[in-house]
Amino acid sequence: MLLDLYMEDKNEYKYLTRIDYPADLRKFKVEELPTVCEELRRDIIKELAINPGHLASSLGAVELTVALHYVFNTPYDRIVWDVGHQAYGHKILTGRRDRFCTNRKFNGLRPFPHPAESEYDTFCCGHASNSISAALGMAAAAKLNGEDRKVVAVIGDGALSGGLAFEGINNAASTPNDMLIVLNDNKMSIDNSVGGMRQYLLQLTTNSTYNNLRYKISQKLSDWGILNEKRRKGIIRFNNSVKSVLTRQQNIFEGMDIRYFGPTEGNDVVELVRTMMAIKEMKGPKILHIHTKKGKGYAPAEKNATVWHAPGMFDYESGERIVSDDGKPHPPKFQDVFGETLLELAQKNPKIVGVTPAMPTGCSMNIMMNAMPGRVFDVGIAEGHAVTFSGGMAKDGLMPFCNIYSSFMQRAYDNIIHDAATMRLNMVLCLDRAGLVGEDGSTHHGAYDLAFLRPIPNLTIASPLNEPELRNMMYTGQLPDKGTFVIRYPRGSGNTVDWRCEFEELPVGKGRKLKDGEEIAVLSLGPIGTEVQKAISIAELASLKDRPEATLNIAHYDMRFLKPIDEELLHEVGTKFKKVVTVEDGALSGGLGSAVLEFFAEHHYPIEVKRIGIPDEFVTHGTIAELRRTCHMDALSIAEVLS
Numbered sequence: 001m002l003l004d005l006y007m008e009d010k011n012e013y014k015y016l017t018r019i020d021y022p023a024d025l026r027k028f029k030v031e032e033l034p035t036v037c038e039e040l041r042r043d044i045i046k047e048l049a050i051n052p053g054h055l056a057s058s059l060g061a062v063e064l065t066v067a068l069h070y071v072f073n074t075p076y077d078r079i080v081w082d083v084g085h086q087a088y089g090h091k092i093l094t095g096r097r098d099r100f101c102t103n104r105k106f107n108g109l110r111p112f113p114h115p116a117e118s119e120y121d122t123f124c125c126g127h128a129s130n131s132i133s134a135a136l137g138m139a140a141a142a143k144l145n146g147e148d149r150k151v152v153a154v155i156g157d158g159a160l161s162g163g164l165a166f167e168g169i170n171n172a173a174s175t176p177n178d179m180l181i182v183l184n185d186n187k188m189s190i191d192n193s194v195g196g197m198r199q200y201l202l203q204l205t206t207n208s209t210y211n212n213l214r215y216k217i218s219q220k221l222s223d224w225g226i227l228n229e230k231r232r233k234g235i236i237r238f239n240n241s242v243k244s245v246l247t248r249q250q251n252i253f254e255g256m257d258i259r260y261f262g263p264t265e266g267n268d269v270v271e272l273v274r275t276m277m278a279i280k281e282m283k284g285p286k287i288l289h290i291h292t293k294k295g296k297g298y299a300p301a302e303k304n305a306t307v308w309h310a311p312g313m314f315d316y317e318s319g320e321r322i323v324s325d326d327g328k329p330h331p332p333k334f335q336d337v338f339g340e341t342l343l344e345l346a347q348k349n350p351k352i353v354g355v356t357p358a359m360p361t362g363c364s365m366n367i368m369m370n371a372m373p374g375r376v377f378d379v380g381i382a383e384g385h386a387v388t389f390s391g392g393m394a395k396d397g398l399m400p401f402c403n404i405y406s407s408f409m410q411r412a413y414d415n416i417i418h419d420a421a422t423m424r425l426n427m428v429l430c431l432d433r434a435g436l437v438g439e440d441g442s443t444h445h446g447a448y449d450l451a452f453l454r455p456i457p458n459l460t461i462a463s464p465l466n467e468p469e470l471r472n473m474m475y476t477g478q479l480p481d482k483g484t485f486v487i488r489y490p491r492g493s494g495n496t497v498d499w500r501c502e503f504e505e506l507p508v509g510k511g512r513k514l515k516d517g518e519e520i521a522v523l524s525l526g527p528i529g530t531e532v533q534k535a536i537s538i539a540e541l542a543s544l545k546d547r548p549e550a551t552l553n554i555a556h557y558d559m560r561f562l563k564p565i566d567e568e569l570l571h572e573v574g575t576k577f578k579k580v581v582t583v584e585d586g587a588l589s590g591g592l593g594s595a596v597l598e599f600f601a602e603h604h605y606p607i608e609v610k611r612i613g614i615p616d617e618f619v620t621h622g623t624i625a626e627l628r629r630t631c632h633m634d635a636l637s638i639a640e641v642l643s
Helices: 002-010 030-050 058-059 064-073 086-100 131-144 163-172 196-203 207-224 229-247 268-277 301-305 334-348 365-373 383-397 406-419 449-453 467-477 528-544 568-575 592-602 624-630 633-642
Strands: 078-081 151-156 180-185 258-264 285-292 352-355 376-378 399-405 425-431 459-464 484-488 512-515 520-525 554-558 561-563 579-587 608-615
Touching: 002 512, 030 058, 030 268, 030 449, 058 064, 058 554, 064 151, 064 180, 078 131, 131 163, 151 484, 258 268, 334 352, 334 365, 334 425, 334 467, 352 383, 352 425, 365 376, 376 484, 376 520, 383 406, 383 425, 399 406, 406 425, 406 467, 425 467, 449 459, 449 568, 449 579, 459 467, 467 484, 512 528, 520 528, 520 568, 520 592, 520 633, 528 554, 528 579, 528 633, 554 633, 561 592, 579 592, 579 633, 592 608, 608 624, 608 633, 624 633
Parallel strands: 078 151, 151 180, 180 285, 258 285, 352 376, 352 399, 399 425, 425 484, 459 484, 520 554, 520 579, 579 608
Antiparallel strands: 459 561, 512 554
């Protein structure tokens, strides 16, 4: 029924069905654009009702998307999006409307803009805060190539807290460019935006009449030959000083000689077009500050933008989210086990504090935040700072639990080395979304943490098989003198319904034998071990049918720790077995399999080792089950290796 309504409505669009590319959009009159926006917003809502994705951000950016493609000559002019959460309208207007139903699906459209998919996707934008730097590079290239190409960076107020954004703005102020930065200010990232920049943007105002007057005067001065490029910066600095005195307000952007316009209404497409037309030919870097409403145009999303950031399937008419419930108890998500356990530990240990870079709901640290708001710190999108900030607290006796998604921890690599491991600070780094993450695709798979962390001295690297193991690893990590303790676990649920257990200290660097065997030994790390258990059952059962006189007998070891690795266990395996299979939900290069091969080579064990894990390529998007099959990491594929 929902699909029928959806298809019926798509055929009733007056404008959207006539837009294949932005050139078609530019044929309409400005007065027609509000209706275009209304249809585009409705199309996004109806698509995502049956094919889940990032809803609220894209709804808030509809007018901005239409205005950008209307004013600028894309794809020759460049639009660089910062995080593709808000780019669904962009995809629909740039030749992908008929395929948008495949968005985030296996072999379908990518979850985030990527140049490999469309010439309108100017840069990869899976992670936050990179748009200004990338756009500045394109603007510099345009000048060097002698091209009259306009370049626009779109960045949200949440992403503006990232250090790379500040680096880009700083460089834009001193590098010759005519770039436009659009600051899409909706006061949110996934959760509410936090920090000093948020407060600054809330207070920042500039009179639109003043901006229009200044623009007209600058045009006249240019026509008269008074305002040339050599004098422009000096005049702007003088002008900004006068304005600061008159308004009693400092503007950080204008203080860096970047012209500032706004704030203006970002959900008024006619006003946006007028403003962009007025400033697009101006020389030098410019910032257009707009206010938008996350979830704009869909009441449920406007009321609770955090939940509707990525709500899953929902009923378009009622706004009710569709949640399957068979009445049976189900295992919790690993993130919820983390959140509940963190609160339990914090209630027992007053030194425990929580740190998250803008993901309190995403990692379930909001559980402790609600109960103990003074002991949880949301530092905004600033992963490197999150680690060093945690290091500072650890240095003075607190016990930080710093939770960062595995793919985002890549940004904090130097901080882990320099500001934690070198001092062997007592802190726990929890890497959520480790391994294959599903529909968010190549920029979000937590594929590399095992490989890039393993060479760092003074680290303990652990991964739990199941939910009780996660609890015990968290308990162990916060005990005295454990140093910098890393725990990685996947997105989604495990397999244990009754997951609460009494806390038990685990021996660091010690694995365990889950199943004895004689012919093959399987060494696994983390929750992928449950797939190994299924694979062993499949392989042994198949061998029983095919050759009952020589049934396979496969041993299974749960390594628990990648570093320090259990050498006693590996000596046992090296002495007993001639064939070993390693299984990990991480990159094959440098992870568990590599560590095992190194150990056997150094100790001269003549063993055949087969490694199973994420291959040396960027894995596409799809369901976890689809991606495991693609990477030959599912139970059936593992069973074939064992047979």
